[in-house]
Amino acid sequence: xxxxxxxxxxxxxxxxxxxxxxxxxxxxxxxxxxxxxxxxxxxxxxxxxxxxxxxxxxxxxxxxxxxxxxxxxxxxxxxxxxxxxxxxxxxxxxxxxxxxxxxxxxxxxxxxxxxxxxxxxxxxxxxxxxxxxxxxxxxxxxxxxxxxxxxxxxxxxxxxxxxxxxxxxxxxxxxxxxxxxxxxxxxxxxxxxxxxxxxxxxxxxxxxxxxxxxxxxxxxxxxxxxxxxxxxxxxxxxxxxxxxxxxxxxxxxxxxxxxxxxxxxxxxxxxxxxxxxxxxxxxxxxxxxxxxxxxxxxxxxxxxxxxxxxxxxxxxxxxxxxxxxxxxxxxxxxxxxxxxxxxxxxxxxxxxxxxxxxxxxxxxxxxxxxxxxxxxxxxxxxxxxxxxxxxxxxxxxxxxxxxxxxxxxxxxxxxxxxxxxxxxxxxxxxxxxxxxxxxxxxxxxxxxxxxxxxxxxxx
Amino acid sequence: xxxxxxxxxxxxxxxxxxxxxxxxxxxxxxxxxxxxxxxxxxxxxxxxxxxxxxxxxxxxxxxxxxxxxxxxxxxxxxxxxxxxxxxxxxxxxxxxxxxxxxxxxxx
Numbered sequence: 001x002x003x004x005x006x007x008x009x010x011x012x013x014x015x016x017x018x019x020x021x022x023x024x025x026x027x028x029x030x031x032x033x034x035x036x037x038x039x040x041x042x043x044x045x046x047x048x049x050x051x052x053x054x055x056x057x058x059x060x061x062x063x064x065x066x067x068x069x070x071x072x073x074x075x076x077x078x079x080x081x082x083x084x085x086x087x088x089x090x091x092x093x094x095x096x097x098x099x100x101x102x103x104x105x106x107x108x109x110x111x112x113x114x115x116x117x118x119x120x121x122x123x124x125x126x127x128x129x130x131x132x133x134x135x136x137x138x139x140x141x142x143x144x145x146x147x148x149x150x151x152x153x154x155x156x157x158x159x160x161x162x163x164x165x166x167x168x169x170x171x172x173x174x175x176x177x178x179x180x181x182x183x184x185x186x187x188x189x190x191x192x193x194x195x196x197x198x199x200x201x202x203x204x205x206x207x208x209x210x211x212x213x214x215x216x217x218x219x220x221x222x223x224x225x226x227x228x229x230x231x232x233x234x235x236x237x238x239x240x241x242x243x244x245x246x247x248x249x250x251x252x253x254x255x256x257x258x259x260x261x262x263x264x265x266x267x268x269x270x271x272x273x274x275x276x277x278x279x280x281x282x283x284x285x286x287x288x289x290x291x292x293x294x295x296x297x298x299x300x301x302x303x304x305x306x307x308x309x310x311x312x313x314x315x316x317x318x319x320x321x322x323x324x325x326x327x328x329x330x331x332x333x334x335x336x337x338x339x340x341x342x343x344x345x346x347x348x349x350x351x352x353x354x355x356x357x358x359x360x361x362x363x364x365x366x367x368x369x370x371x372x373x374x375x376x377x378x379x380x381x382x383x384x385x386x387x388x389x390x391x392x393x394x395x396x397x398x399x400x401x402x403x404x405x406x407x408x409x410x411x412x413x414x415x416x417x418x419x420x421x422x423x424x425x426x427x428x429x430x431x432x433x434x435x436x437x438x439x440x441x442x443x444x445x446x447x448x449x450x451x452x453x454x455x456x457x458x459x
Numbered sequence: 460x461x462x463x464x465x466x467x468x469x470x471x472x473x474x475x476x477x478x479x480x481x482x483x484x485x486x487x488x489x490x491x492x493x494x495x496x497x498x499x500x501x502x503x504x505x506x507x508x509x510x511x512x513x514x515x516x517x518x519x520x521x522x523x524x525x526x527x528x529x530x531x532x533x534x535x536x537x538x539x540x541x542x543x544x545x546x547x548x549x550x551x552x553x554x555x556x557x558x559x560x561x562x563x564x565x566x
Contacts, residue, residue, distance in 0.1 A: 056505050070528070073528060074508070074528045074530075075504075075505070075508050077486065077528050077529075078485075078486055078489070078504040078505070078507060078508045079504040079505065081486050081489050081490075081504060082489060082503075082504050084504060104501045104502075104503055104504075105503050106503045106504050106505035106506070107503045107505045107506050108471060108501060108502055108503035108506045109469055109471050109472075109502075109503070109506045109510075111469065112471075112506045112509050112510060113505070113506070115509070116505070116509055195469065
């Protein structure tokens with residue numbers, strides 16, 4: 001039978017009643033709280049017994065103190081006198097337990113306790129949540145702005161789908177914490193004036209729901225990478241996940257070593273901050289360098305999505321050695337986006353022949369039926385009528401044409417000023433293709449190639 | 460207008476200061492207050508720690524002895540004035556109570 005266990009607990013820093021009740025319940029089930037770690041709480045096995053727990057706040061404490069400080073030891077001596085033993089410490093929060101029946105609580109004056117809690121909250125809880133709220137809200141607003149202005153960019157990238165809403169969740173959680181604190185403080189001060197207590201604020205269910213949503217978003221991102229990412233993306237995602245865990249472990253490990261050695265608070269804080277910056281930049285650099293080396297050595301094969309579905313060679317039998325191209329491919333559970341452009345490289349040819357073909361395309365695929373109209377409208381709206389200075393409308397739009405030669409469900413050709421050019425939007429079920437053949441009037445063979453390679457048509 | 464700190468004392472503040480009329484180790488107050496009051500008033504260890512800090516800061520008590528982590532304190536003149544003021548306030552309340560009760564009894 002295990003003597004220790006780790007449990008991921010979700011409690012607000014100021015939910016002293018909830019924490020005390022939970023730990024008392026755990027003790028009755030044979031588990032005594034030992035310490036709070038960054039990701040979990042640790043318990044050790046004991047004989048099941050009824051115990052009282054008390055969450056006390058020590059404003060002078062710091063997460064960077066070698067614990068316990070002389071002042072904390074003095075406080076602990078006071079508590080020990082009435083049977084309260086220290087179970088664990090986390091920054092300004094101290095958790096005590098008492099095995100006697102009906103012990104005198106550590107705090108017996110509501111006004112004194114509220115003052116202590118307020119001073120402790122000002123130390124780290126409030127500044128941290130304010131900062132988190134502001135930063136997360138900014139990121140969340142950027143995400144919403146991008147979702148509105150360029151929904152394709154967000155919906156086709158698993159990381160955007162996960163990160164954006166996660167920031168909004170973080171902002172919401174921080175906002176709820178702050179509002180709850182100030183509301184509690186107002187009620188508690190009023191009640192303390194009459195010598196009365198108010199219970200601590202708990203919104204544990206809300207926090208658990210938010211955690212589940214965040215976990216689901218992480219799963220969406222993971223699924224997007226595993227199913228639609230190339231080998232490089234998968235390797236980078238795995239590396240970044242390991243990086244975050246190593247960074248957490250490394251920074252907390254260094255902090256723990258400094259504290260165990262009895263280093264002063266300032267030295268521990270400075271070393272921890274320096275370690276977090278160095279490790280963050282260092283490991284990011286290492287992953288980037290390692291990725292490049294592995295790709296060059298052929299260990300990581302990016303050809304499975306590095307190859308674009310169509311090139312000028314497929315279109316017109318051109319020698320690709322004379323060309324330069326850029327290709328990107330993104331995908332998520334909702335949508336995928338491929339972008340490609342290929343043109344003559346002036347460094348590789350002696351003459352930039354205007355008759356030689358160029359090619360660019362953007363292929364959007366909606367994996368959910370309700371997104372089909374979005375991808376269609378997104379590509380059709382890339383060209384819009386222009387207005388001259390005198391107010392005349394200059395036509396610049398996609399006009400419907402016969403889709404049959406393209407084996408498509410719908411086909412549109414750009415009408416610019418007073419003639420058609422070689423830019424098309426083609427719809428193949430859940431796939432929308434914007435292809436620009438520039439100076440090439442497509443033959444049937446070329447339209448067939450576009451339909452097969454870009455549209456995924458089978459005929 | 461914000462209420463002044465220690466303008467009126469809670470029972471725990473009062474009895475803590477009362478215990479410190481004579482030099483006393485801070486921790487011993489935890490046992491003395493219930494002895495003094497027959498168990499009617501108890502002071503929590505955390506509350507006492509904070510009160511001693513606040514009284515020290517305000518100059519109502521002074522530290523007289525430090526033996527390891529055991530610190531002893533005693534009231535200052537300012538502390539005695541505070542305690543006396545609170546005592547007179549409580550007496551006035553008791554007198555007001557007595558007067559009203561007697562008036563009602565006379566009716």
